[in-house]
Amino acid sequence: MERYMIGLDYGTGGGKACIIDENADVLAYSFREYPIYTDKPGWSEHDAGNYWTLACDTIRECLDRSGVSPEKICGIGISSAQPCLVMIDRDGSPINRAYNLMDRRAVSQVEWLREYIGVDEIFAVNGNRIEDYPTMVNIMWEKENRPRDYQRIWKTLTIDGYVRFKMTGKAAMSYSHGGFWGVAYDIRKKEFDRELMEKLGIDMELMPELYPCEEIVGRVTKEAAKELGLIEGIPVCAGQVDCNAGFVGGGAISPGDVQINLGTCGVMGVVNDSREFIDLVCNDAYTTNSCNDFISIAVVLTGGQVLRYLRDNFCQMEQETAKLTKDMDVYDIMNREAEKVPAGSEGLLVLPYLAGERTVLWDAKARGTVFGLSARHTKGHLIRAFMEGVAYALYDNYRLMLEKGIRANAPIILNEGGAKSRLWRRIITDVFNVPTAFVENRVGAPYGDAILAGVSAGVWKDFSIAKEKVNYIDYMEPDEKAHEMYMEYFEIYHRLYEHLREDFADLYRVVKRYEE
DSSP states (O other), rough: OEEEEEEEESSSSSSEEEEEOTTOOOOEEEEOOOBBBOSSSSSEEOOOOHHHHOOOOHHHHHHHHHHOOOGEEOOOOOOOEOOOBBOOOOSSOOOSEEETTOOOOHHHHHHHHHHHOOOHHHHHHSSOSSSOOOOOHHHHHHHHOOOOHHHHEEEOOOOHHHHHHHHOOOEEEEEEHHHOOOEEEETTTEEEOOOHHHHHHGGGGOOEEEOOTTTTEEOHHHHHHHTTTTTTTTTTEOEEHHHHHHHHHTOOHHHHHHHEEESEEEEEEEEEEOHHHHHOOOOOGGGGGTOOOOEEEEEESSSSSSHHHHHHHHHHHHHHHHTTOOOOHHHHHHHHHHHHHHGGGGOOOOEOOOOOOOTOOOOTTTTOOEEEEEEEEHHHHHHHHHHHHHHHHHHHHHHHHHHTTOOOOSSEEEEEEEEGGGHHHHHHHHHSSHHHHHTTTTOOOHHHHHHHHHHHSSSSSSHHHHHOOOEEEEEEOHHHHHHHHHHHHHHHHHHHHHHHHHHHEEEHHHHHHHHH
């Protein structure tokens, strides 16, 4: 009997699904956007109801496009961007909107943790810094600011965990989510630290069950099958973080493999087997061996999001032009404008911190900054300068990893989102001064999820199929002269943040005061 797998991924701005066969070939793909709500400064939320609607719509569309019978689906893998939080009551209904990874409201909770728990104790357990990004601090925020709603919580879940719950009725989470859950999750022991949980005052019963990524945690229920267009009983595995899913889909299965995705966030991952963690980047269990291997992750909070921001606010003409053409979308047109601008954007520099910044700055109060603007600069300059700003932010992480002894293989593989821009890949190649290549058969995270589903269902014994199927194209060698010039700009970029750091904090205080 033929066997097929479904992969389903949730990003910050939308979700994707795909169906693959036993040869790991993609038969169908579907994508939907959903709105991001930013009602208050520092807040970033989704309507959790959109997650299930998207699952039903995209899976049904993939079944229709592929012609695959639901009876032949043998496994489902799901991922989502981290950190995130969906709170549900005992009926499984969401409580308030869901948090997505750009939410930065829990500043005071982080300060409390630093003062009363201590950064060293938290890092020793979780292997990650204590900042306002882990899911745990958002749970703390809920307890302190919406106590009545907090009392209604039955389980706290990730986005993919919520969809998995809707499919199976099981509240589960994979080891690969733990680092992003943060604070009291023991990254080495793969469990929540009871002593720390007691100090936080958070009930262990609110936590989901923990499993290796490939373990089957439940099966599609009769009710869920009807809504999804599937059949009852399909196994669903514990899943993975979305960046891991993208990296697996791009063939990263061995220590030293490096990949960059330019989705909503700019994410770079380096697979490794070290248990010595770098405190300025994110550290987490890696899918292909989630009991033993780890991944060091750089997170530039607004990566591909910067182009979406420019598209929505400054590129109305390009959007209208794209409607009249068949072979170009709005981003292709934006890229053509940026290609006319020389490297360095003729002195225009951008700090791309539209929602604060994660690694390596860890500054929730940082904001986007355009520096060096003159009358000669055009929209094309601004687009390219944003691209270069994201490349500088990623490079800042890369050089730190190398300094700390992380082994990085070449070429660096560019995969999802904005990485389809050849110009952006050229910029990254020259800034990093490292050869790069591009994933040709890129479906991204849902493809990695479908491969995970195949491993969990026993279709493949391991993840080597991912490396066998991937095809790398458009190899680029760095331009030494361009790199030297970029390093001069990078030094100014780096100093610019240092000069503005206190000003960002002052601006935050003023905005906060008048908001209240």
